Amino acid sequence: MAGPKRTNSGARDAFTLIDIVRVVGGLLFLNAFFSWWFTSTSTWGYNGKWINTQYLKHRLTNNYVNLTIDELALYNGSDMSLPIYIGVNGYVYDVTASRGIYGPKGSYSKLSGKDASRLYVTGCFMNPEEYTYDLRGLKEEEAKQELSEWQQFFEEHPKYWLAGYVQRPDPVGEPPAPCEHIKFPGRRTKNAGN
Numbered sequence: 001m002a003g004p005k006r007t008n009s010g011a012r013d014a015f016t017l018i019d020i021v022r023v024v025g026g027l028l029f030l031n032a033f034f035s036w037w038f039t040s041t042s043t044w045g046y047n048g049k050w051i052n053t054q055y056l057k058h059r060l061t062n063n064y065v066n067l068t069i070d071e072l073a074l075y076n077g078s079d080m081s082l083p084i085y086i087g088v089n090g091y092v093y094d095v096t097a098s099r100g101i102y103g104p105k106g107s108y109s110k111l112s113g114k115d116a117s118r119l120y121v122t123g124c125f126m127n128p129e130e131y132t133y134d135l136r137g138l139k140e141e142e143a144k145q146e147l148s149e150w151q152q153f154f155e156e157h158p159k160y161w162l163a164g165y166v167q168r169p170d171p172v173g174e175p176p177a178p179c180e181h182i183k184f185p186g187r188r189t190k191n192a193g194n
């Protein structure tokens, strides 16, 4: 009755670390399995920055870049080993997740690797001079409003994040000539009457 068998069952009663690992591992596996079954992804369809290793690394190290205009130009998506950055109002956002939009073949590739703040206000995409942070000649209120909305867009975007800052010397020479502004069609319902 007593003897080896008893000690054996005694050992079974103890809930060991191995058991915890087994249970947690099993639950994780089941979670991934059902997620795959229902959504064809292992994360229930979530694809945002919280499962992006680059973002997690940034959060852990709390590392912010501080780039010159020339340095920022390297991050235009041409070098696959570097992230893609865009500058807005002196802030640098990591938009690598949308290589299809900001990479060399993307519809908005001309915005990457620069601080084209002026363009976010005017929408004058055809004019190469507009791809600058020089806001001289624009209506101050309009520029402030548009830029803060764009900043908000990039900051709150599920896949993008604030990566740091860009150093911007005061603009010199003639500012770009005035152009007819184009309104961004999205996010404008609350000001629809303006």
Ligand code: HEM
Binding pocket: 098, 100, 101, 107, 108, 111, 119, 120, 121, 122, 123, 124, 182, 183, 184, 185
């Ligand atoms: C001030 C003017 C404008 C600015 C600054 C602007 C900027 C942008 C930016 C930054 C994106 C990418 C958003 C993201 O990362 O998801 C975008 C997307 C888009 N914009 Fe514009 N845009 C402007 C005007 C327009 C106009 C007038 C149209 C259409 C006639 C347009 C059509 C689109 C479309 C279709 C997308 C989606 C592109 C894609 O997902 O590949 N935009 N815009």
Ligand SMILES: *[C@@H]1O[C@H](CO)[C@@H](O)[C@H](O)[C@H]1NC(C)=O
Binding pocket: 066, 165, 167
């Ligand atoms: C970025 O670096 C420049 C030059 O070293 C410095 O003057 C500036 O304060 C820095 N900006 C930020 C936001 O750290």
Ligand SMILES: *[C@@H]1O[C@H](CO)[C@@H](O)[C@H](O)[C@H]1NC(C)=O
Binding pocket: 073, 074, 076, 077, 078, 104, 109, 113
């Ligand atoms: C991106 O920047 C690099 C280095 O400045 C440049 O050689 C390349 O032509 C740029 N690519 C695009 C698509 O503008």
